[in-house]
Amino acid sequence: MSDAAPPPRPLLLQGGRVIDPSREIDAAGDVLIQDGRIAAVGRGLSGPDGTTVRNVSGKVVAPGLVDLHVHLREPGNEDEETVASGARAAAAGGFTAICAMPNTDPVTDNQAAVGFVVRQSGRAGLTRVHPIGAISIGQKGERLAEFGEMVSAGAVAVSDDGKPVVSSHLMRTALEYARTFGIPVADHCEEPTLAAGGVMHEGLVSTRLGLKGIPSAAEEIMVARDVLLAELTGGHVHLCHMSTRGSVAIIREAKERGIQVTAEVTPHHLTLTDHACEEYDTHAKMNPPLRESADVAALRGALKDGVLDCIASDHAPHAYDEKEAAFDDAPFGIVGLETAFAVAHTELVCGGVFTLPELIRRMSTAPARVFHLPGGGGTLAPGAVADVVVLDPTAKWTVDPGVFHSKSHNTPFTGRPLTGRAILTIVAGTIVHEL
Amino acid sequence: MTASILGKDLTGLEHMTPEQIRLILDTAEPFKEVSERPIKKVPALRGKTIVNLFFEASTRTRVSFEFAEKRLSADTVNVASTGSSVSKGETLVDTARNLEAMRIDMVVIRHPSSGAAEFLGHRIDSNVINAGDGKHEHPTQALLDLLTIRDKHGKIEGLKVCLVGDVLHSRVARSNLWGLTKLGAEVAVCGPSTLMPRGINELGVTVFGRVEEAIDWGADVLNVLRLQLERMEKGFIPSLREYYRVFGVTPERLERSPKPVTIMHPGPMNRGVEIDSRVADGPHSVILNQVTNGVAVRMAVLYLLAGGRAELADAAKRGTE
Numbered sequence: 187m188s189d190a191a192p193p194p195r196p197l198l199l200q201g202g203r204v205i206d207p208s209r210e211i212d213a214a215g216d217v218l219i220q221d222g223r224i225a226a227v228g229r230g231l232s233g234p235d236g237t238t239v240r241n242v243s244g245k246v247v248a249p250g251l252v253d254l255h256v257h258l259r260e261p262g263n264e265d266e267e268t269v270a271s272g273a274r275a276a277a278a279g280g281f282t283a284i285c286a287m288p289n290t291d292p293v294t295d296n297q298a299a300v301g302f303v304v305r306q307s308g309r310a311g312l313t314r315v316h317p318i319g320a321i322s323i324g325q326k327g328e329r330l331a332e333f334g335e336m337v338s339a340g341a342v343a344v345s346d347d348g349k350p351v352v353s354s355h356l357m358r359t360a361l362e363y364a365r366t367f368g369i370p371v372a373d374h375c376e377e378p379t380l381a382a383g384g385v386m387h388e389g390l391v392s393t394r395l396g397l398k399g400i401p402s403a404a405e406e407i408m409v410a411r412d413v414l415l416a417e418l419t420g421g422h423v424h425l426c427h428m429s430t431r432g433s434v435a436i437i438r439e440a441k442e443r444g445i446q447v448t449a450e451v452t453p454h455h456l457t458l459t460d461h462a463c464e465e466y467d468t469h470a471k472m473n474p475p476l477r478e479s480a481d482v483a484a485l486r487g488a489l490k491d492g493v494l495d496c497i498a499s500d501h502a503p504h505a506y507d508e509k510e511a512a513f514d515d516a517p518f519g520i521v522g523l524e525t526a527f528a529v530a531h532t533e534l535v536c537g538g539v540f541t542l543p544e545l546i547r548r549m550s551t552a553p554a555r556v557f558h559l560p561g562g563g564g565t566l567a568p569g570a571v572a573d574v575v576v577l578d579p580t581a582k583w584t585v586d587p588g589v590f591h592s593k594s595h596n597t598p599f600t601g602r603p604l605t606g607r608a609i610l611t612i613v614a615g616t617i618v619h620e621l
Numbered sequence: 622m623t624a625s626i627l628g629k630d631l632t633g634l635e636h637m638t639p640e641q642i643r644l645i646l647d648t649a650e651p652f653k654e655v656s657e658r659p660i661k662k663v664p665a666l667r668g669k670t671i672v673n674l675f676f677e678a679s680t681r682t683r684v685s686f687e688f689a690e691k692r693l694s695a696d697t698v699n700v701a702s703t704g705s706s707v708s709k710g711e712t713l714v715d716t717a718r719n720l721e722a723m724r725i726d727m728v729v730i731r732h733p734s735s736g737a738a739e740f741l742g743h744r745i746d747s748n749v750i751n752a753g754d755g756k757h758e759h760p761t762q763a764l765l766d767l768l769t770i771r772d773k774h775g776k777i778e779g780l781k782v783c784l785v786g787d788v789l790h791s792r793v794a795r796s797n798l799w800g801l802t803k804l805g806a807e808v809a810v811c812g813p814s815t816l817m818p819r820g821i822n823e824l825g826v827t828v829f830g831r832v833e834e835a836i837d838w839g840a841d842v843l844n845v846l847r848l849q850l851e852r853m854e855k856g857f858i859p860s861l862r863e864y865y866r867v868f869g870v871t872p873e874r875l876e877r878s879p880k881p882v883t884i885m886h887p888g889p890m891n892r893g894v895e896i897d898s899r900v901a902d903g904p905h906s907v908i909l910n911q912v913t914n915g916v917a918v919r920m921a922v923l924y925l926l927a928g929g930r931a932e933l934a935d936a937a938k939r940g941t942e
Binding site for chain 1: 635713714732733734735739758795818819821823824
């Protein structure tokens with residue numbers, strides 16, 4: 187991706203199943219990549235002399251996956267993840283673009299800090315890492331950060347993720363000010379006085395375990411508020427990691443009213459419930475917490491019909507010893523870049539809930555549009571930048587965090603048999619991952 | 622490590638069988654007598670090393686365990702930690718490893734985090750006994766409550782037992798709920814809605830808002846839970862004064878019952894808040910019997926976890942095992 191790098195040789199992906207939700211394509215064919223761009227899509231293609239030809243029969247060629255929500259821990263906690271290790275993990279997971287949340291140490295709340303992430307991404311030369319700037323200086327929820335300068339430096343959105351924007355006034359001004367730059371404001375929806383001290387979903391399981399619960403209403407109150415503020419301001423609010431059926435209902439109604447709201451859901455909220463917290467498994471501790479089966483059903487339905495726009499991993503690396511603690515004392519969050527596609531594919535596609543094109547839309551085309559990513563992404567249209575993934579939808583593998591590219595191994599999916607994975611990840615025509 | 626009929630650890634009653642619970646109660650019976658002797662010591666656990674690891678303040682439970690251990694001739698060490706700048710979790714992992722490195726046999730742990738005893742049990746080979754973990758369970762308290770109810774009523778099955786007060790924050794309530802339902806008692810909980818946990822009605826108990834309702838239901842036993850004074854500061858109840866007026870267990874409320882109601886309390890009591898002194902000190906109070914039974918129950922648990930056989934408990938007292 188560096189300017190100085192020689193252009194990669196033309197690449198012909200031959201004989202695959204080409205799925206491009208951006209153009210409603212699902213057909214057998216070839217994809218020719220030249221000068222870092224999609225040159226052609228069709229049957230019986232051939233490239234110029236020197237073209238590398240890859241037979242991908244039985245495989246799926248799709249626009250590279252896009253993850254709007256990851257935590258890369260650089261600067262500040264490079265032992266847990268760096269931009270480079272996160273980009274490597276993303277490439278292995280089939281992602282060609284990921285968006286890094288600003289809750290680093292120090293917080294990514296100014297143009298220099300945003301530029302640092304851009305430079306680290308360029309040095310890694312793997313999956314594109316787009317920075318998200320903070321909404322407020324130091325994520326303190328007080329004064330607006332400099333959106334204009336951060337956008338100029340490469341920020342694609344703003345968020346105080348990890349923390350909610352408690353002040354409704356600040357959220358209002360953020361939505362208004364972000365309109366100027368055409369970026370979304372991504373909010374972590376959590377009413378802090380209701381959620382205070384909570385470590386899992388409030389329900390029967392939390393009662394049995396004697397753990398303090400976080401009621402669904404803690405999320406839904408903020409979802410409702412953000413929707414109303416988006417309506418008030420005309421700004422674009424993006425709701426992070428939705429977890430409850432009540433949130434789905436509010437978003438559905440808001441979209442029907444034409445309010446500019448988008449929303450994401452994680453693979454784990456689509457597949458796990460609060461029962462995963464039994465035995466006090468700290469790898470099932472995340473915020474928002476895993477909810478109930480009725481929530482999982484509502485989230486799946488909403489993702490299918492587009493009320494929820496996309497899947498995002500909320501990849502949250504933690505050092506192994508941090509999760510080696512009593513449930514109350516362990517940090518929230520799990521890694522997800524290297525399992526996101528396979529978990530979603532196994533549960534939703536193999537499980538008969540989604541078609542593969544529907545899943546690719548929710549993991550590529552839709553998220554690229556939600557954040558209006560520079561360079562596009564999410565499409566195989568001729569002329570588009572060649573961010574491409576080749577997926578083997580029949581590959582069977584078992585999750586072993588020991589072989590993760592991520593520096594952290596905190597996943598609740600250890601030992602789980604999965605079906606489907608990325609075998610080739612291509613960023614701007616260059617292969618960045620090959621299985 | 623000797624395999625015991627209870628498994629390696631005693632972390633809670635939720636996953637125990639009624640037979641295991643009855644076995645502990647039956648094993649406690651012969652141990653009661655040891656504490657009545659002039660020389661209160663039997664050699665059953667001679668040579669065993671037990672660490673009492675208390676991350677939370679405790680008088681009654683810690684002393685009760687220590688007496689139980691000493692009366693069984695175990696070597697005991699008390700470790701009290703009131704926390705430090707390092708997180709409790711990190712302390713717990715490191716403490717566990719260090720204890721294990723000293724080749725101990727058993728750990729009795731109290732910790733403010735729910736699940737801490739299970740966490741420790743999964744990481745060390747020694748037997749772990751939960752002396753209270755967060756809001757989760759306090760199994761030996763429930764066992765001594767069961768023993769006390771059985772002493773008083775001659776049975777547990779079919780009795781109506783109501784847990785009164787702050788069920789939300791109570792590990793005693795959760796352990797009692799599991800133990801009582803497993804042994805066939807009818808269980809109710811009673812207290813202000815702000816102190817009732819979500820979904821409690823799905824655990825096979827009746828939920829009452831007022832003490833009067835529990836008495837009209839025909840409660841044979843009221844187990845009155847301690848109201849932590851900080852609950853008022855955190856806004857769960859408006860005032861201690863009102864709590865006493867509305868939810869306190871008073872002689873006036875008990876007069877509604879046509880039969881004597883057995884009164885229990887895990888201690889320490891807030892007289893004049895959750896329980897009226899006249900009730901606590903009254904003829905149907907078995908609060909001090911609970912404390913006495915605590916030592917016997919803990920002796921039984923220690924003995925059984927160490928691999929002792931229930932039918933030999935009587936012999937073990939005489940040192941002929």
